[in-house]
Amino acid sequence: MDKVKKVxxxxxxxxxxxNNQEMFDNCERNLISLxxxxxxxxxxxxxxxxxxxxxxxxDLTALAACDAICYLPGWExxxxxxxxNIYATNLNKDVLYFDGESVIIGE
Numbered sequence: 001m002d003k004v005k006k007v008x009x010x011x012x013x014x015x016x017x018x019n020n021q022e023m024f025d026n027c028e029r030n031l032i033s034l035x036x037x038x039x040x041x042x043x044x045x046x047x048x049x050x051x052x053x054x055x056x057x058x059d060l061t062a063l064a065a066c067d068a069i070c071y072l073p074g075w076e077x078x079x080x081x082x083x084x085n086i087y088a089t090n091l092n093k094d095v096l097y098f099d100g101e102s103v104i105i106g107e
Contacts, residue, residue, distance in 0.1 A: 007036045007096065008063045010084045011072025023072050027098040031070060034103060039066055056080055060087055068094035070103065 009027050013019045024042045031038045039062045046055055059080065063069065069088040075081035088095070095106030 004035060004037045005067040005094070006039065006065065007031050007068045007070050008039045008059075008066040008084070008088075008093075009041065009070050009072065009098075010063075010075055010081045010088075011098075012074045012078035012081060013042065014078070014080075016074075020072070023098075023100065026100070027070060027072060027103070030098060030101075030103050031096075036068075039063075052080075056083060059084060063087060063093070064091065066093065068096055070096035070098055072098050073100055 009024055009031075011020055011024060011027070019042060021042055024040050028038045028040045041059055041062070044055075044058065060083075063084055064087075069084065071081070071085075075085070097104040097106055
């Protein structure tokens with residue numbers, strides 16, 4: 001049996017109603033239905049004393065442990081996602097995209 005791939009979801013969170021929770025959760029459900037094991041960064045809840053750098057450090061650590069990254073719509077406009085993209089590219093992670101309804105395998 002093939003090993004289940006771990007996937008990190010990357011998408012915009014800041015300045016989006018409810019921190020884009022619905023899109024992240026829809027993507028998570030879709031990935032799980034396809035047999036993936038998912039890391040959804042919106043699971044983590046941080047208090048006000050957490051700096052953005054600290055949160056990105058945690059995200060990148062989780063991404064390093066994953067086999068793939070799945071981008072949500074709008075990721076190209078989010079600074080944190082751009083950093084995750086550079087990191088994932090340098091680590092040769094597989095790429096997936098979620099268009100709001102279904103997962104698309106990247107090139």
